Amino acid sequence: MTPPITRVLVANRGEIAVRIIRACHAEGLEAVAVYSDADRHAPFVALADHAVRLGPAPSAESYLRIDAILAAAKDMGAQAIHPGYGFLSERAPFARAIEEAGLIFVGPPSSAIEAMGDKTAARRLMQAAGVPIVPGAVQPLSDPAEAVEVAQRIGYPVLVKAAAGGGGKGMRVVHDPADLAAAVTSASSEALKSFGDGSVYLERFVERPRHVEIQVLADHQRTVHVGERECSVQRRHQKVVEEAPSVAVDAALRERMGAAAVAAAQAVGYRGAGTCEFLLADTGEFFFLEMNTRIQVEHPVTELVYGVDLVREQLRIAQGLPMTLPHGPLVPNGWAIECRITSEDSANGLLPSSGVIRALTVPEGEGIRWDSGVVEGSEVTLFYDSMLAKLIVHAADRPAAIARMREALDELLIVGVATNVAFQRRLLAHPDFISGAIDIQFLDRHPELLSTSDTAAIPIEVALAAVLLEEEHRQARRNAGEAHAARPSRWGTALE
Amino acid sequence: MTWFVTVNDRTLEVTRDGDAFVVDGVRVPATLVRTPGRAELRLTLDGRAVVLGLDGHSPSGWRVMHQGLLHEVRVEDERTRELRSRAPVPKGAGGPVQLKAPMPGLVVRIAVREGEQVQAGAGLVVLEAMKMENELKAPRAGVVQGIRVNPGQTVEKGAVLLQLGDV
Incomplete structure (x- = not known):
């Protein structure tokens, strides 16, 4: 029998570390953060009850160091380790090392990660379990x-x-x-x-398929699915916008795909939260791609339409408790959309950018959720992936959710680091996105969304704000007794 | 008073009229509120509240953030505009073109050799940033002339990677 969990080490960074630490607190558990030198001042470190330095900024010397993470867990008396997503989350040797150290891995058994981690072996296994494959x-x-x-x-x-x-x-x-x-x-x-x-x-290569994935949750008694997420809007195989439910999935298809996902999870003895990714052809055929044996970046859209807290469920299951999900088929309530907010430059072909976030104004209001790893003053480096935060909205139906997301994106202000916000605004305004006519090649067909239009007129807001700044600046100089109105560039550093 | 507002090659005339501005014949009341030292700008435009960001300024003007995009906005009066228009214009670009790193990153591969002739669009250098490989392509046809970097080297944004000379 494993000892009860009172303290959980969070082996991750950024927004997901914040998310897990909050869930730990909601479950009455203490959280231990681990961090690299680049993240010393990050919000997740401040939020945790304890924090342990892992090493220098590069991941290989910090977040990927199994030995250092295990040592931190032992030193701090953490009984469980939550891996988040990315980094070590899907490395079977990490889960195994935790198991062998007598600690609890908040995730599936290492054997399940291993079975799904080798994509070739997983295909054979799925084929045998009757799950359709490409x-x-x-x-x-x-x-x-x-x-x-x-x-x-x-x-x-x-x-x-x-x-x-x-x-x-x-x-x-x-x-x-x-x-x-x-x-x-x-x-x-x-x-x-x-x-x-x-x-x-x-x-x-199945042409023009949608990427639809099924959330599964398994405790010691049952394995259930928690509906689909539509993740077709991708760039270079990276998801950009996710939603739940999917316009392409009705209740009958949801049950068929759900049953396949449950069969896939059961075939590997799955526990905890996981996701089966499928390609959905316009014929209604679907093919298993892979199983992500961890919490997904886009889990919040499922949480909003099904009223479930997936990270808390992970923590419950890790403690040997049953999941709180009701029995019987779940019905999605309304529509949720997530936009990944990244430090990729909308004006420069979405190339990565770095810098210090000098100002951050986050949208607020009904049906708006902001899962973030950064605050004003945060430095964005090139050591880790480019995701800064996730903007998630929930509304009665898809058109209302799109409208809410567009308003929220308009309200979101990030100064100091170039972001993909303008790209997300263009995307959410695209007629094919609005009509739901999306598939995984959607962005490849619309490269114009990746760049700003050179012919665009100067927005009146920008012109008038600049004129008002210039007037204010010249007035300030006159008040300061300057003989001549000077060019603003000499005054600029005073703003910093 | 009339202001000349320039972003890239576009110029808009904005004329002060009491507590408003006239833009393209339309009168728009506008006020700006900001806290000194803060990058957030609160603009009220004809009764509508808009939030913008100010990211300092550069030689090309005020750096204004609006709807996720940064605009470098030059604001001039008639006199300063006149002065600038008389300043000598730098000669048009000719000769070799420099390939610069569009972002900081790690040089993974150099796909060309010194002296090699390449077509426009040919892959020249593969730069890795945020764990993604980005292929940098030739902006025009030319002869590879001075490769300044080696695989494994980390480069800053704007660093010159190589030059393309005329064929």
């Missing part, structure tokens, strides 16, 4: 020459995928056989760098 090879390629033959058999277009992948890294789509060798080589090199394993495999 046609393709189940073996990793032994060399690029073999790829040509395998691709021929599966049929173009083919998708080159990292066997140990996730988050879109080590993925390439190949339409033309002539490009295959180069794609295999570059995907393999990216996979080797990201995951330490360069093996890749091929599968059929």
Whole structure:
């Protein structure tokens, strides 16, 4: 019998660390933060009851150090470790090390991570469990020459995928056989760098599918699904906007996909919160992609429409308690949308930016949720991924949720670091997004959304604000007894 | 008093009229409230409240944040505008083009060699930032001339990576 949990170490950073620490407090548990030098002053460190330094800024020397995290848990007397998402969350050796240290991993058993982590083995396992999968090879390629033959058999277009992948890294789509060798080589090199394993495999690329995923939750008695999330709006295989429910899923399809996800989870002895990702074709066919054996970035949209707190449920299940979800099928209440707010420059092709957040005004009001890892004064570095926060809205239906999100994006002000906010505004105003005609190639078809229009007129708000600033500035100089109105540039640093 | 408001190549004329401004023949009452030292601007425009950000300013003007985009806004009166228009204009760009890092990052690969001829759009350098590889392409056809960086090197935004000379 495991000892009761009173203290949880949160092995993550940013918004998800904040989210988990809050859930710990709501469950009456203490939270221990671990941090790198770059995050010394981060909000999650201040929010935790205790904090332990892991090491220098690079992830490999801090958030990826299993030994340092385990030592921190022991030193601080934490009985459980929550991995969040990313970093070590889906590394079976991490979960196993925690299990072997007599601590509780807030997540599935290491064996389930292992079973789902090897994408090739997982496909075979899913096939055996009766979960539909995309046609393709189940073996990793032994060399690029073999790829040509395998691709021929599966049929173009083919998708080159990292066997140990996730988050879109080590993925390439190949339409033309002539490009295959180069794609295999570059995907393999990216996979080797990201995951330490360069093996890749091929599968059929289903054209214009939606990315629809099913949330599952499993305690010691039952495994249930908590509906779908529509995550089709993606850029370079990274999700940008997520919603729940999906315009493409009715109650009957939800039950079919839900049953497949539950079967997938049961096939690996799953516990806790997890997500089965599916490709949904316009024919209504769906294919299992992979299972994310952790909490997802986009979990809040599910929480809002089903009135559940998934992180608290994770903590309950880790303590051996039953989940609080009611029995029987769940019905989504209204519509929720999440926009990922990242430090990617809307005016510069969404390239990463860095800097200090000099001002942050967060939208407020009914149906608006802001899950954030930053505050005014936070420094945004290039050491970690670019997500600053998530803006989530909930409303009665999809049009109302879109309207609410657009208002919320208008209200959101971030100064000091270039962000993707303007890109999100353009996206939410796009007729295809508004009509729900989205699939995973939506952004590829609309590259114009990635850049600002050069022909745009000067917004009157901008022009008048600048004129008023200039007038105020010149008045200030006159008051200061200056002989001549000078150019604002000489005065500018005084603003800092 | 008339102000000339310029963003990039566009100029808008704004004329002060009591507590309002006239823009394109329309009179718009406008006031601005801000707390000194704070980057948030509260603009009231014809009774409508708008929040903008001020990110200091650069030689090209006030750096105003609006709806997620940064605008560098030059505000001039007739006299300063006149003075600037008489200043010598730098000569049009010609000769070699520099490929600069659009963001800070790690040089992963250099896909070309010194002296190699490339077409516009050819991949030149792969730069990694935030764990994503970004391929930087040739802005025009040319001959690769001075590769200034090596794989494994970290570069700042704006760092010159290589030059493209005329074919």
